[in-house]
Every structure is written in structure tokens, then in C-alpha cells.
Amino acid sequence: MKEQEVHREVVIKPQEGFQMQFASSCVDVVFGGGNLGGGKGALLDSHIVTPYGLRKLRDIEVGSIISNPDTGGQERVIYLHPISMFPFYRISFSDGTYMDCTEGHLWKARVAGKQSKRRNSDMEKEKYDGWRLMSAIQIYEWMKNKNKGMYKGKNLNIPLPEPVQFTRPITPTTPRPIAPYVLGALIGDGCMGESICDRCIYLCTPDEFIVEKFKSYGYDMSKKYANDIDSCATYIISNNNIVEDIKTLKMNGCTAANKFIPKFYKYSTIEERKELLCGLLDTDGYVDDRGHVSYTTISKKLAEDVAFVVRSLGGRSSITSKKAGYKDGDGVFHSCNEAYTIWICTKFNDEIVSLPKKKNRVKKYGYVEIDKDLKLEKTIVSAEYIGMKEGRCISVDNPSGLYMVDDFTVTHNSFALVLALAEPLMTDGDFRAVITRRSLQSQKTGGSFVDTFKAIFGDYCSVKTADSPRISFPSGAYCDLTYIDDTNLDKMREQWKGKQIDAICIDEITEMSWEAFSYVQTRNRGRSKTFTGKFFATLNPKRSHWTRKFLDWYIGVDGFIMPDRNGKVRYFYVNGSTVDDVVWGDSKEEVYAKCKIDIDRKLARIGGDFDYTNMIKSFVFYQGKLSENRAMLENNPNYIGSVAASGGKMAQAIIEGNFNVDPEENEKIPIPSTSAQGVFNNNPAVNGDKWITVDLADYGTDNLVALAWDGFHAYDILILSKSTPRENAMAVKTFAFEHGTAESHIIFDATAGRYFNDYIPDAVPYISLNKPFGLYQLTAMTVKDMCYIRLCKMIEEGNLTFDDKLAVQTYTHQNLKYKVTVENEFMEECSVVRFDDMQSGKKRLWNKKKMNQMLGKGRSMDLLDPCAMRMLPCANIEYGNEIQAGYYNHEEETKQASHAQTEGSIYDEHLWY
Known part of the structure; x- marks a missing residue:
């Protein structure tokens, strides 16, 4: 009884306008998309993390290899959404970093609290996993309410990535001649000034452990002299190779205020980056009595480089600063340079500190004894509207939809498809649905749509995370998450052979060929008595794709959806094998009159009590409109003026979406x-x-x-x-x-x-x-x-x-x-x-x-x-x-x-x- 009461409290309500039209349509085939209000994306000059370093979003192409935050390995960009003007929000985090993104950009987030530790085992995942997909506008609303006193003590966290595996070939132009530990220690306690670097390198340290490490790398540490002021000894490394190596790295002449980590060490292997941090932390690092690790320097560039390396290893790193100086004999403080302290937290802090007196404090008080499988997170501290900017979103073949932008984890997904299935999933036990994309990996994990179902239905649905994830409901209905790979049509037909599906949903149908679309429709049948034979698809404008011709009647000569045709139901029959053979009409009777011979021939062969009305499908296209996105306009009442200020055809494109453009056409146009x-x-x-x-x-x-x-x-x-x-x-x-x-x-x-x-x-x-x-x-x-x-x-x-x-x-x-x-x-x-x-x-x-x-x-x-x-x-x-x-x-x-x-x-x- 209690369980039923909980179920009655579940209310699934799409936003008025496009989402409501799309989700509630009873037409056989429904296409929707291309609207600004549902746009997701980042600034074109933001950076995407790739195995080869950071690349600007504007330089990313379909097929580009980028880094996978779930594994640290690689994933591929499979779609570029159109570049357009969007309202942008700045999401800021507790480590001092931030990301600028559109109001519809999706984040994998959750409320931090007692269940803040997420384990890897399936049992523990069910117990602790509270991840949800939240759009930037939802985060904005959350933070606004939190500032008013709501959600006291509850923070929104996002996950941090696994250590990124960079791929960088060793060539004469990308030198890495010095062992990472040695370089880290020299950056910390070495002297590489111009006046001495022609002859030797100096290392000043009180720790024999560090000296022994240098010896293990083949350096002669026998020349030294004691420092009268403290217990440090200065070691003279008279080695021509190391002098030349420092010059090759362009570090000769570095003073304490302008030290840095060479680029080729920042993008080295995971183990080498850990060794580099070891050298830095063994020398200038500090571990307090709570096991907290930090590094201090007066070089701002070095501070940023250290933070970069920590974040690239999946760690959390923030930078604080204060004036450095000294007190004279009279107790007067004399200010010198700004000192920057980098606070470091990784799940392997014991591996990035090797000096015994520091490592022991890490082991005793740090995270190591708590949980090696701990998933680190960082907290969202603010969200603010920053105005209209140009941006775009990308889609990746990572089933979770996650990728990294400027070391941040972001997602791309669509809510409309899930909302369209809400009623039959909750009420019809015979209902069967499939949501699919053309992704070779999407059958392996629940991915972004798993998170979407959780975000919308919460605990009302149960998720079976397997090679083919299934979302099940108390009614007995379920939705399978799968993929369509139409590179081999015979294999695809074999995969779908015998399936009986009441509702087929395609996310980004512009990734699918016409042949695949035609065949998948033949599987659009099922046992449901209330909601069957339905086909939903989302898309973005793409001029070279078959959908441009399929939607031709809805599109004006200028490429924009004609307002008087948006949402108008039409009827079609495929009188051949290509999109050119689609016959359209404003009624089934009109289509039948055009295709009578072919339809009658097929009916005669089928037999039974059928007529032409069973052969002709209804179709509708819904285009989102800016005026319908009330949630966004309520937060930004001046947004309409911002759109108008963009002027002319650009303003029209922002509001309606232009189907005469192709986001993948990046070749030089012969006639600009x-x-x-x-x-x-x-x-x-x-x-x-x-x-x-x-x-x-x-x-x-x-x-x-x-x-x-x-x-x-x-x-x-x-x-x-x-x-x-x-x-x-x-x-x-x-x-x-x-x-x-x-x-x-x-x-x-x-x-x-x-x-x-x-x-x-x-x-x-x-x-x-x-x-x-x-x-x-x-x-x-x-x-x-x-x-x-x-x-x-x-x-x-x-x-x-x-x-x-x-x-x-x-x-x-x-x-x-x-x-x-x-x-x-x-x-x-x-x-x-x-x-x-x-x-x-x-x-x-x-x-x-x-x-x-x-x-x-x-x-x-x-x-x-x-x-x-x-x-x-x-x-x-x-x-x-x-x-x-x-x-x-x-x-x-x-x-x-x-x-x-x-x-x-x-x-x-x-x-x-």
C-alpha cells in the first residue's frame, strides 16, 4: 500500500511548447528538434581534452579522438551540432575553476551528503549512486534557491575523471631527456640560474633520501658544501648532459618566480606525471597532520602547471595565494612576491609523495586507508547568467555521453524522447520500447539515457545495467537501450530480425541512413493496446542528410521551418526504395489516389481485412520556438532583446533553426x-x-x-x-x-x-x-x-x-x-x-x-x-x-x-x- 502511494506521487510533466507537443503526439511518425531553447553546448574557444593535449572546440571535427573521462582512454566525436547564439551560464566550482555553457547543457551531478562515497561494485553502486542529469538552468535554479536558504547543507557535486592517458610520440622536437622525478625535484629545490647553468646545476636539500634518488638515476652527488644557516646541503651536479638537457627544455635561467613545468612533461604518461609530482612534493611539498597535501611556489605559472597535472590525473586541485615575505629584527613584515599554494587531493596521494617523513603522514591521515576505489568529486559553488554567446555541442560515442572540457565533465543528451514514453511505461504492462543511437559502444552500459531515466523517474524505475540496458517499470513495461550500426546493413537486419517494438525512438536520426530508417520501421509493432506503432526521432538541421529532403514540405526556400506548417500532420507512403520515392499528401485519401496501383497490389498479396488506411502513415514535425521556453525566459527577461540584437538572418536562424546549413560541411566552399x-x-x-x-x-x-x-x-x-x-x-x-x-x-x-x-x-x-x-x-x-x-x-x-x-x-x-x-x-x-x-x-x-x-x-x-x-x-x-x-x-x-x-x-x- 505504501509503495502504491509513492507511485501515485510520481508526476511527469514536459515543458509547455515543443516538449509537450513532442511527448504527447499520437501521430505514427514524429520528428522534432532544431530549436534554440533545447540547445546544449559550450563556447567555441573552450578546450576539449584529447589524448594529444587540449584542442579548441571550434577545431573539433566529426571523427576527432578525444579523452574518455570514464576510463581515461579514448572516445570519438560522432556529431557536431550547429554553431549558434545561445544564452550562456557560468558554472563555478569549489576548486576555483569554472565552465561557461548554454542553459540547456547537461551535467552529471548529485547532492553530496552522507552517501558521498561511491564504490565500484554493483551492490555498492545501487546503494550509493545518486547521480542525476541536470541542465545548467536547473543548476542555476538550485543555486538561487540555496542562496535563499533552501537546501541547507546540501551541495551539488560533479564527478572527476579517471587519469587521462595522453598519447605523445617522442621526437627531437618534443624532448623529455630528464627523468620526471629529477626534473620535479630540480624545479622544487634546484638552482638553474643563467649565471651557473653553463657549468653545473645545484640542488639544495636536507634529505639524504632525495640525494639517493638522484644517485639512482646516475648523477654524481659527491660534490657538496654545507649551508651554515640551516641543515641543508648544496649539491653540485657537474654533469654536461643535465646542463644541456636543462637548456633543451629552455629552463636555464629560471628563477623561483618564473619556474614552470615543460609542456612535454605535462602531457607525459600517467606514471611519469606521478613521478613528476613526487619530485615536486618531496622537495617543496607539504603534508599536514591531517594528511592534506599541498605545494607552495612564488611562480604563478608553476602553480597553474602543478594544478593541471593533478587534474589530469583525476585529482582535485585548488590554488590559493597570499603575500610572501619575512620579518626583520624589529618584527616588521617585509612583503615580497605573491605565494601560491596548490591544494592536492587524489585517490593515490601515497603514490605522489615518496619522501618517508611526508609519505607516512599521508598513509596515516590521508584517503588511502579509507577507500582506494573512492570516486572524487568537486562541488558547484555558483551559477550565473553571463549573456548571449556563440557556441556548439558535440556528441560522442561514449555511452555515458561524457567528455572533458577544460578539465570539467559534461554531457549531451535529450529528454524529449524519454518524456514521450512516460505514460505508456507507467500504465501499460504490455508496452515495449527501444531508444537507440548509432553508437558502437552504447550497448555496453546504460549511459546517458540511464541517467536521463533516473533524472526523470527517480526510484520509480529500476535499471538493469548490462550489455543491453533495460529500464523496467512496476507496470511491467520496459524500455531497452541499444544501438544501430548501419555500416553493415545485413548485420543490422539480423540484429533487429524478429523484434516487436511498440515505440522506436531514435536520438539524432541524422546519424542514421535512409536504408536503416526504412528497415527499422518494419519492426514497429507490438502487443500494447493503447500505444503502439509509434516512431519518434530527434534531429538537428543537416542539409546533406536525407532528412532535409524528407522534411522539405515543412521548410521554406530560406531554410527555415514555415510557421504555418510547423506541427501540421501529413501522410506518406514509400512508393519505392529511396527518400525520393516518398509520396506525400494532406490526407490518406490523397496519398492513396497517387499510389493506388502499388498499394492495391500489396493489399491483394497480404490478404485479410485490411485497406489502404493501414498502409499509409501519419507524420508530423515539431520545431521548438523561443517564445515557448518559459523557464528560460522567466530567468532572463531580456533574452528576447539579446536575440533581436544579433540582427537579420542570424536572429531568424537562432529562433527557428536553419535547415539549409550542414554542421559537418567544413571544407572550403568554392564560392563564398x-x-x-x-x-x-x-x-x-x-x-x-x-x-x-x-x-x-x-x-x-x-x-x-x-x-x-x-x-x-x-x-x-x-x-x-x-x-x-x-x-x-x-x-x-x-x-x-x-x-x-x-x-x-x-x-x-x-x-x-x-x-x-x-x-x-x-x-x-x-x-x-x-x-x-x-x-x-x-x-x-x-x-x-x-x-x-x-x-x-x-x-x-x-x-x-x-x-x-x-x-x-x-x-x-x-x-x-x-x-x-x-x-x-x-x-x-x-x-x-x-x-x-x-x-x-x-x-x-x-x-x-x-x-x-x-x-x-x-x-x-x-x-x-x-x-x-x-x-x-x-x-x-x-x-x-x-x-x-x-x-x-x-x-x-x-x-x-x-x-x-x-x-x-x-x-x-x-x-x-
């Missing part, structure tokens, strides 16, 4: 947007040499587009749709006559339009797949590739222009059904131009289908193709000389025309013999 814009802003590139270029569209749904050129300045356009070949040719012929362009200066797309020469014999055929020719034929695979390469160069150098009147001219695109401007369409087409580098060194333009897919809306390269044709007469002209050569050609042709008028033409029948 600034260069494309220059086509409409630069001075006209005219030279009197007139041409007409024609992109024919007789066998497709595209428009015929003809451009009139004066030199490389396009000043007029002809657009025809749904016309016959003869009408096309006659219209172009009239267009050329109106602009005084010779028919021999008409270039047309002859790939499928060779009929054109029947009407205009002198027109120049442009056969895109022909072999290239001219000066630069070795740079391209085809004529079209050759022309596009030159076109990109001319646009980038500002030598191709459009007339102002032409830029604002509008036309109706065949597949858009509404008018667009020439300038807008030109800019869109420039943004999708890409080349592949072939093994031969030549370039190949992406095929038309691939670029058209990036354009979306079934569009084609209406404007750039006729622009590329204008490059055909330039094949034998050096790059950069096109305009000048055009002047010469125009003058020559003018002279020839004048000569023909005065001397007569050889084709004049009166001159025949």
Missing part, C-alpha cells in the same frame, strides 16, 4: 557568400563582346533560362516554361536579335538539346560530359568541370557581374509555385557548388542530382549553369585575362564585319564563278 554577393555589387565587367547562354529544359520540369552578356556582365534574362523545342529556339533567336548578338555567339546546352542547331545552325553546342580542352584541360574531368572551375575563380575575383535590374527581377520557379528573385536564387545556387578531388589531381564537380538535393524544393541550377557556359569561349585564355581578351575579340570581330560590308562576302552568290 561574400564573393557571390559581389556579383551584384561590383562594377560591371563589360568589354563589348556579346554572348547569349541558354540552359534548355525541354525534357524536365525546370525553366529554360537564357542570359544576355556584355563581356562577363549579365544584363538581361529570358525565362520560358512549358514550351516546345521550336518555341524555345525561336524565342532565343529573337532574344539574341534584340540584343544585337550574333547567332554564332549563342551557346546552348546540347546534352539533350541538339535539335537547337536545326533552328540556329551557327549556335555553339555545350556538351557538358565532353573531354576538357584548352590551357587548363588537365585540371578537370569534363568540359562542365572545366567551366565551373573558371566560373568560381571569376566570381571570387569579382570579374563576373549582374545588372541591378536583373538582380531584382522575379520569376516563378517550376517547383516552387511562387516568385523568387534572380539574386536570391543565384546566391542559393552558389552556396551548393562543390568539387571532389580525384586521385589524378583533377577536380570533378558534384553531380547535378547531389547539388539539386542540397538546393531542396526540387530546384535545379537554373542560373549557374548558363553562367558556366559563358566560360566555354575562354578555354584558351589564361586565368585573369578574360575581360582583356574579350576586348581584343570584340575589336577583331568588328573589323571583320566592317570588311565584309565593304569587300563583300564569299557567300554572296554574285561573286561565284
Whole structure:
């Protein structure tokens, strides 16, 4: 009875808006994401810990190897979320460190208290493990309430990582010539001043133990003299090797105030970093009567380096400072340098102190006798809003979702998928669900979704952490956490064969191929009578992925979700094997009318009491909106103004999410947007040499587009749709006559339009797949590739222009059904131009289908193709000389025309013999 009362107290409530829509939708297939309010991420200039050192977040790419905080080993970045503007919070910790992150950034945190020791055994984990996922905004709220007197005596802690395994090859440019212990001791008690370093190194110590350690490394410690002031002896290490080694490390001349740890020792192996700390702590370290370990120096850089090494070993380290000095005979204090004390706590303090008199205090009073498996944590001390900043989040193949940023542990995850399953999991004993990602390791541990279930349901659910984690509920329902690896489709089908799943949830469906998506849907069946056949997926915008085409109806030409279509239910049927074969409609009847033959054939083979309504699925896409994120806006009422201040298209992208961008496209874009814009802003590139270029569209749904050129300045356009070949040719012929362009200066797309020469014999055929020719034929695979390469160069150098009147001219695109401007369409087409580098060194333009897919809306390269044709007469002209050569050609042709008028033409029948 008591247990039932507890269960009735569980209330699962998504946030109003996107989360509520996504979680409560009863549509068959639900996609959602791309919203700012759910954004998670860190500053682009924050650092990611990798086995090769620290790398800025902005330099991380898909496939980058970074450090795994759970093991100290490696993990891989599998997804980069779009860069955008977010409201940022600063989370500060008890060790003086902090991290700036978005309000939706997730942290693995828990309330510290009596159960602060987390053990490794499964039994002890169940007893002590209180970890939860908390967003930065939740931490902000917690700290705000704590400051008001709530949660007295309760701190929020985050875990510290396991020792990081750095991978650094030993090369002449990365020297590590001195044993780490010796270097640590010399940094502590050595003298390496410029005046003496040419001859020898000095070590001043009262401890024979340290002297013996030096001897064990082969150093002669026989030369020494006693210090009259204290019990220290100064040892003269007359060793040419160690002098040269110190110089190699650029440490000669170091004084007490500017000592440091060389970079190559900071990133050495775990054991070498422990030995380095041993040398430092045996000399200048201190262990008090409570077993607390510290290190003091007047070098700020050295203090930071020591703290870095401690943290890289999974330890906790904080730095305090105070003025150092001395008292004279009259008791007057004379201030000198600032002294920095580094407080050190690791789970192996006895391994980083070897001097017996210090090590004994560590063993007697330190953490060693308590628990070697102790998991160290650090406490969150504050959270504050710091304004709008640019950032991004990454996804990793570590099932826990954890990675390290500036020595901090952070997570990435999605709550929406779990919330969508809340009701059936709690009420329907027959309900079965799966949450999956494309991660090779996610079947090994509960990971981030285990933490998510715990964060949402608490003790209401039980977790079986095995190779395939299962979250079970008192109702009898459960949710399995697994993975989809579609690199081998046959293996994937075998893995999923026979499964019966009421609800399939894909986190980041942009990691999944269309083939995998199509097959997994066939497993979308189960025994539940209330909630079955449901498919949920979250995603971020990614232009090159199939989801861009799948969602095309919801997306405007500018890449943003159309407000009047967001959340509107549609219906689809896959009438083939690719995303291009998806047939859409506003009702099942409309879809059936389009696919009747295929659907009826399948129904006849299936038999039974089914009809077309069972064959067609419903679909909806939900886009998060800023105005719906009330929790965030209540804390930051000026946030809307901050978004508006970012201005123009950027503000629109922040609020809506742009599906015409691809976060993984980091290659150099052949036509940057600034260069494309220059086509409409630069001075006209005219030279009197007139041409007409024609992109024919007789066998497709595209428009015929003809451009009139004066030199490389396009000043007029002809657009025809749904016309016959003869009408096309006659219209172009009239267009050329109106602009005084010779028919021999008409270039047309002859790939499928060779009929054109029947009407205009002198027109120049442009056969895109022909072999290239001219000066630069070795740079391209085809004529079209050759022309596009030159076109990109001319646009980038500002030598191709459009007339102002032409830029604002509008036309109706065949597949858009509404008018667009020439300038807008030109800019869109420039943004999708890409080349592949072939093994031969030549370039190949992406095929038309691939670029058209990036354009979306079934569009084609209406404007750039006729622009590329204008490059055909330039094949034998050096790059950069096109305009000048055009002047010469125009003058020559003018002279020839004048000569023909005065001397007569050889084709004049009166001159025949």
C-alpha cells in the first residue's frame, strides 16, 4: 500500500511548447528538434581534452579522438551540432575553476551528503549512486534557491575523471631527456640560474633520501658544501648532459618566480606525471597532520602547471595565494612576491609523495586507508547568467555521453524522447520500447539515457545495467537501450530480425541512413493496446542528410521551418526504395489516389481485412520556438532583446533553426557568400563582346533560362516554361536579335538539346560530359568541370557581374509555385557548388542530382549553369585575362564585319564563278 502511494506521487510533466507537443503526439511518425531553447553546448574557444593535449572546440571535427573521462582512454566525436547564439551560464566550482555553457547543457551531478562515497561494485553502486542529469538552468535554479536558504547543507557535486592517458610520440622536437622525478625535484629545490647553468646545476636539500634518488638515476652527488644557516646541503651536479638537457627544455635561467613545468612533461604518461609530482612534493611539498597535501611556489605559472597535472590525473586541485615575505629584527613584515599554494587531493596521494617523513603522514591521515576505489568529486559553488554567446555541442560515442572540457565533465543528451514514453511505461504492462543511437559502444552500459531515466523517474524505475540496458517499470513495461550500426546493413537486419517494438525512438536520426530508417520501421509493432506503432526521432538541421529532403514540405526556400506548417500532420507512403520515392499528401485519401496501383497490389498479396488506411502513415514535425521556453525566459527577461540584437538572418536562424546549413560541411566552399554577393555589387565587367547562354529544359520540369552578356556582365534574362523545342529556339533567336548578338555567339546546352542547331545552325553546342580542352584541360574531368572551375575563380575575383535590374527581377520557379528573385536564387545556387578531388589531381564537380538535393524544393541550377557556359569561349585564355581578351575579340570581330560590308562576302552568290 505504501509503495502504491509513492507511485501515485510520481508526476511527469514536459515543458509547455515543443516538449509537450513532442511527448504527447499520437501521430505514427514524429520528428522534432532544431530549436534554440533545447540547445546544449559550450563556447567555441573552450578546450576539449584529447589524448594529444587540449584542442579548441571550434577545431573539433566529426571523427576527432578525444579523452574518455570514464576510463581515461579514448572516445570519438560522432556529431557536431550547429554553431549558434545561445544564452550562456557560468558554472563555478569549489576548486576555483569554472565552465561557461548554454542553459540547456547537461551535467552529471548529485547532492553530496552522507552517501558521498561511491564504490565500484554493483551492490555498492545501487546503494550509493545518486547521480542525476541536470541542465545548467536547473543548476542555476538550485543555486538561487540555496542562496535563499533552501537546501541547507546540501551541495551539488560533479564527478572527476579517471587519469587521462595522453598519447605523445617522442621526437627531437618534443624532448623529455630528464627523468620526471629529477626534473620535479630540480624545479622544487634546484638552482638553474643563467649565471651557473653553463657549468653545473645545484640542488639544495636536507634529505639524504632525495640525494639517493638522484644517485639512482646516475648523477654524481659527491660534490657538496654545507649551508651554515640551516641543515641543508648544496649539491653540485657537474654533469654536461643535465646542463644541456636543462637548456633543451629552455629552463636555464629560471628563477623561483618564473619556474614552470615543460609542456612535454605535462602531457607525459600517467606514471611519469606521478613521478613528476613526487619530485615536486618531496622537495617543496607539504603534508599536514591531517594528511592534506599541498605545494607552495612564488611562480604563478608553476602553480597553474602543478594544478593541471593533478587534474589530469583525476585529482582535485585548488590554488590559493597570499603575500610572501619575512620579518626583520624589529618584527616588521617585509612583503615580497605573491605565494601560491596548490591544494592536492587524489585517490593515490601515497603514490605522489615518496619522501618517508611526508609519505607516512599521508598513509596515516590521508584517503588511502579509507577507500582506494573512492570516486572524487568537486562541488558547484555558483551559477550565473553571463549573456548571449556563440557556441556548439558535440556528441560522442561514449555511452555515458561524457567528455572533458577544460578539465570539467559534461554531457549531451535529450529528454524529449524519454518524456514521450512516460505514460505508456507507467500504465501499460504490455508496452515495449527501444531508444537507440548509432553508437558502437552504447550497448555496453546504460549511459546517458540511464541517467536521463533516473533524472526523470527517480526510484520509480529500476535499471538493469548490462550489455543491453533495460529500464523496467512496476507496470511491467520496459524500455531497452541499444544501438544501430548501419555500416553493415545485413548485420543490422539480423540484429533487429524478429523484434516487436511498440515505440522506436531514435536520438539524432541524422546519424542514421535512409536504408536503416526504412528497415527499422518494419519492426514497429507490438502487443500494447493503447500505444503502439509509434516512431519518434530527434534531429538537428543537416542539409546533406536525407532528412532535409524528407522534411522539405515543412521548410521554406530560406531554410527555415514555415510557421504555418510547423506541427501540421501529413501522410506518406514509400512508393519505392529511396527518400525520393516518398509520396506525400494532406490526407490518406490523397496519398492513396497517387499510389493506388502499388498499394492495391500489396493489399491483394497480404490478404485479410485490411485497406489502404493501414498502409499509409501519419507524420508530423515539431520545431521548438523561443517564445515557448518559459523557464528560460522567466530567468532572463531580456533574452528576447539579446536575440533581436544579433540582427537579420542570424536572429531568424537562432529562433527557428536553419535547415539549409550542414554542421559537418567544413571544407572550403568554392564560392563564398561574400564573393557571390559581389556579383551584384561590383562594377560591371563589360568589354563589348556579346554572348547569349541558354540552359534548355525541354525534357524536365525546370525553366529554360537564357542570359544576355556584355563581356562577363549579365544584363538581361529570358525565362520560358512549358514550351516546345521550336518555341524555345525561336524565342532565343529573337532574344539574341534584340540584343544585337550574333547567332554564332549563342551557346546552348546540347546534352539533350541538339535539335537547337536545326533552328540556329551557327549556335555553339555545350556538351557538358565532353573531354576538357584548352590551357587548363588537365585540371578537370569534363568540359562542365572545366567551366565551373573558371566560373568560381571569376566570381571570387569579382570579374563576373549582374545588372541591378536583373538582380531584382522575379520569376516563378517550376517547383516552387511562387516568385523568387534572380539574386536570391543565384546566391542559393552558389552556396551548393562543390568539387571532389580525384586521385589524378583533377577536380570533378558534384553531380547535378547531389547539388539539386542540397538546393531542396526540387530546384535545379537554373542560373549557374548558363553562367558556366559563358566560360566555354575562354578555354584558351589564361586565368585573369578574360575581360582583356574579350576586348581584343570584340575589336577583331568588328573589323571583320566592317570588311565584309565593304569587300563583300564569299557567300554572296554574285561573286561565284
